[in-house]
Amino acid sequence: MEERAGALEGTAEEVAREVEEVARRLAVGSAWVAGGEWTVKVGEKAGRGGRATHLALLVAKAIAGMEDVRVLVAGSDGVDGTGPWAGAVVDGATWGRAGETEGERGLRECDSGTVLARVGAAIEGGPTGVNHADLVIVERSGTGTGTGAGTGARATQGR
Numbered sequence: 001m002e003e004r005a006g007a008l009e010g011t012a013e014e015v016a017r018e019v020e021e022v023a024r025r026l027a028v029g030s031a032w033v034a035g036g037e038w039t040v041k042v043g044e045k046a047g048r049g050g051r052a053t054h055l056a057l058l059v060a061k062a063i064a065g066m067e068d069v070r071v072l073v074a075g076s077d078g079v080d081g082t083g084p085w086a087g088a089v090v091d092g093a094t095w096g097r098a099g100e101t102e103g104e105r106g107l108r109e110c111d112s113g114t115v116l117a118r119v120g121a122a123i124e125g126g127p128t129g130v131n132h133a134d135l136v137i138v139e140r141s142g143t144g145t146g147t148g149a150g151t152g153a154r155a156t157q158g159r
Contacts (some may be wrong), residue, residue, distance in 0.1 A: 008036030008136060012051065019136060023062075023069045027054030028142030035076075035133040036070035040110065050081015052134050056088035059114040060121070061103060066092035069132020072137040078128035083113035087134075096120050115118065 008015050015038040022032050040054045056073040063069050063073055074080070074087030097119040106115035116122040 001089050007133065008034050008038055010038055012040045012055045012058055014038070015055055015096060015104075015136075016022060016062050019059050019071060019111060019138060020062035023059075023066060023071065023138050023140065024155040026138060026140040028068070028084075028140055030140055032136075034136045034139040036136075037133055042110050043108075045109050046082070047106070047109045047114055048081075048083040048115070049106075049111060049113025050075070050079075050083065051083070052080040052087035053083065053085060053116055054081075054100075054107070054110060055134075055136070056090050056121070057098075057103060058105055060090035060094035060098070060116075061107075063090070063092050064095040068092075068141045070139045070141070072123075073134065074123055075125070075131075075134050076128065077120045077131040078125040080113065080125060083122075085113050085117065085122040087123050088113075088116040089123060090116070090121050094119060 022132045026032055026147045038051060039053060040051050052073045059071050070089060072089045078086045080087055096117050102115055106112045113122060
């Protein structure tokens with residue numbers, strides 16, 4: 001396991017770049033765990049989702065094609081922004097399943113939860129009564145079997 005000093009902070013775009021860098025250098029068979037709270041600028045038109053799903057969709061775009069990487073992004077409180085999801089599990093195929101046009105729309109309109117739910121990557125949530133920070137786990141399996149949904153998290157279909 002690779003260690004990191006300090007919490008994940010900054011904009012979601014900055015944190016996504018850091019997560020991508022970690023994913024690219026992480027040794028096969030390793031995982032990286034971090035927590036923190038990043039910011040998302042929400043425009044006038046905002047869809048469903050929150051900080052965790054927004055970061056997850058950004059990371060899905062950044063790691064597109066990396067078949068042996070999976071990333072979980074979730075809120076410890078079990079609720080991510082305006083959606084019913086706690087976060088998402090994405091991999092190198094998630095962005096392709098979402099499609100460039102829909103993925104970019106989801107990021108632009110802060111509707112990442114809807115996009116990730118449609119491709120089966122969103123994690124069903126619910127209040128946990130705990131709110132420590134958001135969690136990011138990067139796993140590099142080396143097997144090339146990442147498939148987004150069905151990777152150990154309970155994923156949901158679009159609503």
